[in-house]
Amino acid sequence: xxxxxxxxxxxxxxxxxxxxxxxxxxxxxxxxxxxxxxxxxxxxxxxxxxxxxxxxxxxxxxxxxxxxxxxxxxxxxxxxxxxxxxxxxxxxxxxxxxxxxxxxxxxxxxxxxxxxxxxxxxxxxxxxxxxxxxxxxxxxxxxxxxxxxxxxxxxxxxxxxxxxxxxxxxxxxxxxxxxxxxxxxxxxxxxxxxxxxxxxxxxxxxxxxxxxxxxxxxxxxxxxxxxxxxxxxxxxxxxxxxxxxxxxxxxxxxxxxxxxxxxxxxxxxxxxxxxxxxxxxxxxxxx
Numbered sequence: 333x334x335x336x337x338x339x340x341x342x343x344x345x346x347x348x349x350x351x352x353x354x355x356x357x358x359x360x361x362x363x364x365x366x367x368x369x370x371x372x373x374x375x376x377x378x379x380x381x382x383x384x385x386x387x388x389x390x391x392x393x394x395x396x397x398x399x400x401x402x403x404x405x406x407x408x409x410x411x412x413x414x415x416x417x418x419x420x421x422x423x424x425x426x427x428x429x430x431x432x433x434x435x436x437x438x439x440x441x442x443x444x445x446x447x448x449x450x451x452x453x454x455x456x457x458x459x460x461x462x463x464x465x466x467x468x469x470x471x472x473x474x475x476x477x478x479x480x481x482x483x484x485x486x487x488x489x490x491x492x493x494x495x496x497x498x499x500x501x502x503x504x505x506x507x508x509x510x511x512x513x514x515x516x517x518x519x520x521x522x523x524x525x526x527x528x529x530x531x532x533x534x535x536x537x538x539x540x541x542x543x544x545x546x547x548x549x550x551x552x553x554x555x556x557x558x559x560x561x562x563x564x565x566x567x568x569x570x571x572x573x574x575x576x577x578x579x580x581x582x583x584x585x586x587x588x589x590x591x592x593x594x595x596x597x598x599x600x601x602x603x604x605x606x607x608x609x610x611x612x613x614x615x616x617x618x619x
Contacts, residue, residue: 349510350545353452355585356400362389362586363407363617366500374605383438384410386424386616389448398452405445406465411438437469444468446490448497453506454587455519456498459490495521495529500613501587502533502549502578509545513537529569530554533576543583549576551594572596589614 367384386408393401412420413434421435429439446461466488470481498519505515514536521529532552539546553572574594581588590613598605 348540349508349513350540350543350582351508352504352545352580352582353398353585354400354450354454354504355452356391356394356398358391358394360391361617361619362615363387364389364613365616366611366613367410368609368611370607370609372605372607374600375603379413379415381413381415382410385441392447399457400450402448402450403445404448406441406443409438409441411435436472440468440471441465446493450501452504454501454504456494456501459494459497462488462490462493492522495519495523495531499531499592499611500590502535502576502590504580505535509537509547511537511540527555529572538577544579544581544588546577546579549578549592550574551576551592553594553596567600568598570597570599584618586615586618587613 363386365384365386367382369382370380372379372381385406388403388405388407390403390405391400392403395401408423410422410424411434417433419430419433419435421430421439423429423439423442430436444465446459446465448456448460449458450456463485466484469488470484499521503517503519505513509515514534517533517535519531521531523529530553532554534550535547536549537545537547551574553569553574555569572594574592576590576592578590579588580586590611592609592611594609594611596607598607
């Protein structure tokens, strides 16, 4: 009887565990809304910036491994900030886009697309074509600022943007998970002027209900490969920590929501620079 009872406990415990995998079919489309707010302070001058995007993810191909090749298309943008001048633009509400400034560049992203490869465990393996998005953003911009153009091309090249997209899709555990089960993941985000930033995520399932696995994350960011950074010693990352919470649908095979916060402390030529960000990604349509 004791053996039967123990086996029953193990069986019931196993039923609470789910396998978290992205699931794709050719032609499938997911639509997400993402938003991010950044507050930065340097030399007593605070700067606020908010960005929001609505984008579709359409499946072009699915490999035997389950890795999907996706077309990511920007459907709408929201841009608001205080520097270098105040701007506030919403492509879904405003009839005309700004003629110049940061919001004008963001407005030109609407309708642009690039391709991304995402494996079943949520790893972004490749980005292609983001240079065309950048070309569209820079179209009509002043030609007399080559430094700005160089910085933007560094920030928005395919390899750098792969890390940006990875932050929106946290890597998933290899084995099935249930409540209180942990896993750990790492990925690198390449940032202009700083180099490779290694994101370490300690994740833990908080609940499994209605086909969704809810999990919390503690995030730590460290600099690696400083020797490749031409500004090492000029701009340095001192500390970066964050938290996130997410829900992944085991039935639908996709992320449903993700919210995150991050606080960074840096120095620029010895002067302190602080930056805090809050972000959210949520599924709004699945076809």
